[in-house]
Amino acid sequence: MLSGVTVTARRRLGTAMASVLVMALLGGNAASAELRRPRPKLSGTVTVSAASSLTEAFTEIGAKFEKANRAAHITFNFGSSSTLELQIEQGAPADVFASADLTNMDKLLAAGKVASPAILARNQLEIAVKPANPQHVRSIADLANVGVVALCAEAVPCGKYANQILARAGVKIPPDRITRGQDVKATLTAVSAGDADAAIVYVTDVRAAKSSVEGVSIPEAHNTVAVYPIATLIGGSHLKLAKAFVAYVRSSAAQRILERHGFLAP
């Protein structure tokens, strides 16, 4: 009982501190002014192009956001960050971009397509294997000796991270046993629904796939940290709503959802 109260109190304190942090991030004056005024009603539809590893967390966050803002609609376009970057660069309509690496955000920043990106979360990678780990994969080194290993395409962030991890561990998988997925979800599907024996994907994807795969963690020495930036697009149609969504993603409520899906705090 007592501990329950303490936990609640601590959680409240945490929420309070987090909201102070958010206010600070939003710019102290603007935030307090906003609190005094009745919140302006947000309406319209924004398109959020997000890295496919954000699929589950963002779908949940989007639903929460829509519930809080009845007139607002969030349309998601999930795909590999590199595909989304290419789409946006070639004029695909989007209001918010959330990438699984800094590279693709930087490309759009350099192209003058996005404004002031902020970090929304971080992630790590893991080995995914079939349930019960029939091939007894224990480490990165074991990947050189199992059947087919699924990795993301080399342009896709998770593909680059996987290459870094393999290089750091000094492991070389024969090219004719590497199948390349077009994004992290497709890569994991090769294990969960197909005949690939292992994949290198994000910790969050293994968790999202529930019992269809099993995770084998990668030691810190070899692992890498994926940084997820988010930004509104310049020239988007509903800039106000887009900014509100970005702010919401960085709010404590959304951060808790991200954390529950296995993401690390920014």
Add this chain to the structure above:
Amino acid sequence: MSGRVRRSGSLNDTGSLPPDADGMPASGTRARTRPHPGGRVPLAVVLVGGAAALFFFALPLAGLLGRAPWSRLVDDVTSPVARDALRLSLICSVCATALAVVFGVPLAWLLARADFRGRALVRALVLLPMVLPPVVGGVALLRAFSRTGLVGEWLYDALGIQFTFHTSGVVLAEAFVAMPFLVLTVEAGLRAIDTRYEDAAATLGAGQWTRFWRVTLRFLAPSLAAGAALAWARALGEFGATITFAGNIQGRTETLPLAVYLQLETNQDLAITLSLVLLAISVAVLVLLRDRWLGALR
């Protein structure tokens, strides 16, 4: 034997003429559609038809050709990724077409000539891959032929055969999506053949195989060529079922369309070059088909 397999009677009863060169049924009662004497086409049709030709066909083609990195074309086409993809695409699509012919012709024969219960159901089943999204087809293939699939599990455990992540899986996926095109075309061709020619051959003492090789096949050839070409083109362009079922391993299952899609992000020039290769092959086949095979048979 012919007693068990009844011929579809309609063509016999109407006293139809032999099929024309296109293998289309030449109906005795309906005249061939000809343009109106004045050759007049309503303006609206010209506008809509012209717009369709422009927007759906000419512009995308122009976009591809306009972005082509002509100066690096040769280097790109001979790069390892391109060579592997090209080789795989050609081998797999030809094998898939061969499979489609070997299995598709008897299937079309059955659908066209045999009268059995559930024929409509069988036809619907055969045509399903035409309308099914290829990715769904890939998942279906996985459920049937993966190492844990309905048949795949047995194939792997008993015989050590694995289609997934293997070139044979690409052939299987391509044949799966391509065969309906052949079956449909050949079935239409078979229905258009006047069975009295075969009957006449039979009265002259020709056995079943002789009748097939020397009579039926002669009439069927244009449909067969057209069906095979359609199936081959479909197999060559196959993407969804292939990447889902056979994976994407360079040199083993990464065909041209897969390479185009994945190179688009790393090397757009190479992706466009590969697209042009696909385009050139398709155009070459269309031209060849028209002038050589179909033309010679006309």
